[in-house]
Amino acid sequence: MSAAAMDEPVELEPERTLLIVDDDRLFLQRLARAMESRGFVVSMAETVAEGLTSVQASPPAYAVVDMRLGDGNGLDVIAAIRARRPDSRAIVLTGYGNIATAVNAVKLGAVDYLAKPADADDIYTALTTPSGERVAPPENPMSADRVRWEHIQRVFEMCDRNVSETARRLNMHRRTLQRILAKRAPR
Structure with a gap:
């Protein structure tokens, strides 16, 4: 060239x-x-x-x-x-x-x-994907547990990492939320 x-x-x-x-x-x-x-x-x-x-x-x-x-x-x-x-x-x-x-x-x-x-x-x-064609389902979709965990994490971040406020918005007991947050992300 x-x-x-x-x-x-x-x-x-x-x-x-x-x-x-x-x-x-x-x-x-x-x-x-x-x-x-x-x-x-x-x-x-x-x-x-x-x-x-x-x-x-x-x-x-x-x-x-x-x-x-x-x-x-x-x-x-x-x-x-x-x-x-x-x-x-x-x-x-x-x-x-x-x-x-x-x-x-x-x-x-x-x-x-x-x-x-x-x-x-x-x-x-x-x-x-061209218009009119259906998108194939994902090979490895997230599990329901992972989707739930991701949603909880998102709300937690939106509440400035305030456990009490996050628990209130998710209509969840504060201790239950603390246990979920302490665990690793599900696969």
């Missing part, structure tokens, strides 16, 4: 742009790295406002958006993406899934709705 060819900028595929909007910074950064390793050009936002600004500047081909964000509802970002780029593929992530919000997310243009904690492989599959 000539030196001139090496100096030329590499053309990025606009079809591989991905916007990730999530207020959990660690999850956001881990998912961004995982998706970059799968060939996406990733931009990140932690709020609805940042997500909307990013969409206005450059509507992505793909998006992963958390439902509940500190400054509003992630569905506003989904709607803005679909308005600016109708061919985009967006999925919604949430720790608080229910049928009504799933239906609303799909009506606004989301192609899938995944419960947290979602694996990067599951997210990639949901984003890249």
Whole structure:
């Protein structure tokens, strides 16, 4: 390869742009790295406002958006993406899934709705599965015990690691919660 060819900028595929909007910074950064390793050009936002600004500047081909964000509802970002780029593929992530919000997310243009904690492989599959095809079930899904443990950990973090407040919000006895938190994560 000539030196001139090496100096030329590499053309990025606009079809591989991905916007990730999530207020959990660690999850956001881990998912961004995982998706970059799968060939996406990733931009990140932690709020609805940042997500909307990013969409206005450059509507992505793909998006992963958390439902509940500190400054509003992630569905506003989904709607803005679909308005600016109708061919985009967006999925919604949430720790608080229910049928009504799933239906609303799909009506606004989301192609899938995944419960947290979602694996990067599951997210990639949901984003890249052609429309109309069913996504294959995961090979090694999390056990019900693990999903419960993850939910408890998420609420615990949201309550600033306050055991009493977490127990109250989960409608659980404080000692029971302390025993669960003292154990290792189930597989």
